Amino acid sequence: MRALLDHVWLSPRELPALADEVVEALVDRVSAMSALPERRRRAELRSEVETALRGALSRPEPENLDEADGEYGSLTRERARQELFAALTAGSPLSAEALASLAPLARRAAWQLPAAVRAVVLGSPGELQLATDALGDPLIGITDGRPCALLPDPDPEARSLLRRALPRGRAAAVGHVVPLGEARSSLRWARRLVDLAPEAQLLFVEDHLPALLLLQDESLVRALSARWLRPLDALKPAQSARLETTLLAWLEGGGAPEAAKTLKVHPQTVHYRLRQLEKLFGPVLRDPRSRFELEMTLHSRRLLAQVRDVQARISRRARTAAMSLKPMDVAREARVNGR
Template sequence: MSGSFHAAPVPPPSSEAGDGLGDQSLALYFQSQLPDLPERVLEDVWRSMPEVARASPHCSEHDAPSAVDPRLRAFVRNIADPTRSPEDRARMHRALGRSAYLHGVDPVLLQSAYQAGARFAWRRLAEALRRSGATADQLLRATEAVLASAEELSGHALASYRELSEDGTEALRRNRQRLLQVILAEPGSVAPDALSRAANAARWTVPRSIACVVLDRRWETGERLSPALDPDVLSDLRHPEPRLILPEPDRPGRIDRLRRALQGMRFAVGTRVGVAEAAQSLRIAEHALSLLRQGAFRDADHVRCDDHLSTLLLLNDEHLARRLVERRMAALERLETEPRRRLLETLLAWLSTGSQAQAAVRLHLHPQTVRYRMRRLDELFGDQLHDPAWRFEMELAIRAHRLLPHPATSLQRTD
């Protein structure tokens, strides 16, 4: 930007050319004939791009863009001084790049400011050169000098900007991983204010509810989540079982965007909980993913735990679920597979609807067929069919039997 005022690279015009500059260098000529050039160009840039003005390391937030602060005058004069070393100029423009990053100036805008500075400077320099009687060759050399200086010094500023941006991105990633660890810590294992401090460092607004998500496989080196993923989702892809924290999981479109971001990978979304209960949501999601891998949710590519609470409850302890199946279905063990399947199907329909007629409608069977099967069930179970506690446990047992990934003892799956 202001570095485009530095015309030192232009060699002095030859006295043999018969021009009015003699052996003076253009840089010294500009210094003597245009002493206010840096400030004038700077005012032009500041007036057209006030966001860049506020990012200057020598400009306070309340400085008016049209009124150049004396500290800024000194800063610009030092940059425009042809006697300053390239290292000094580079250092100053790197400082401007750092300041632009810290003030949130877009790098495209920063580069545009340098280009605008070059244009403004060139208009004023060209006017002075024409008044001096400079030749076309001298005019061309001056143009090249302005453009080369602007390109060189904007390069220093943008390089400094990019370094900070990359460092900031990496620091933000680390802070977000730290926040995820704080959220998933067991209650009482972190300081009371640890969450608020970690959230501030990660630029994350603590939501009213979250759900933990676990992925089906390890994340490969170099893989990245799709941009479809919402920016407030926290992730730890380096964990042996990669996990995410999904804020406000009931928000419309959340799960659809998650599926697109994961590009076909299977996953489980834990129960919706407050942030303080995140560890519990994670445990349930891990259990659901294990069941998903075993086929408990048919051919689904993901499972949302809040939609399958009864299944998760039934299979929360597989050993107990199998014991329930074995105990309640012992009377059916001696039957062949197909007769047993038909009786269990009818019994579940009857337990669910409360009547033989409704069971027949649900199963699309003739009522006589259901009556026959119920007589056979009465022979097997007798008065237990009329015991409310037994009926409740039997319904649970049949549903668990259908969900269990492997047969319980000698019983086989019914579907």
């Protein structure tokens, strides 16, 4: 229901339909309501429900707006905001000329075009209104089923405000600051970070740039692995995993003692494994460029494994939640959704 309210909040024209659904649900579930006269009393109830919903959504009644700002003159403020959000976040970066052409739409939306923005993406609908109310006057929309917001003229250091404003215990990501014409980039990487989030928490793109760059395309990670880690293919999985972990610790730390501390094993164990790696990889381990690509490959594989582990946990939780639903709950949800 909260997700549906968010949807209607973005598109107030759908509020009457929601009011009809609420009335039908009340009549269906509350025995006292079933005795209501069919026409007049239900019409009164529907009017009362719609008024209550408007109050809950903090949205005034739609107004008949006069023609203004050319072709945008017939748009309501909310519809203009939806179209402005879509124009700023779809397609290629916008030129100065393209941004200037959006000025009439921005006036209709009562949203002054800022010099820079950053995107905020929530992991799931349901908290959009609370978050945006606390963030001031962002431009909001829903992309791929996720509520999003563009914050105008953001302060790069305003993390404390964002932490207070965004809901706790929910997945959310804050994009990097970009010029207005590149708003789609900030939105894109915030959405990607939400997908990679290991737990329900607030994350900032600036803190995870290396991971986002390395995981742009899983097929490239597989191609790198096929190129650089082929010497490990002939080994048993357990031995391959040990050597792979040791190689990454050695490349990161710069030496055997540092790798031993990272892995919490005896230095002689690391030396033994390094001799095995030397036999397998040969001069590759002494070439700076090859070492760099090897380290990048190993980092990517580790990050990809972590992402898959997170996705598996989420899938297991979803299956458990689905199995715990009672048949009556499923039937009730089906009636509400019209199935």
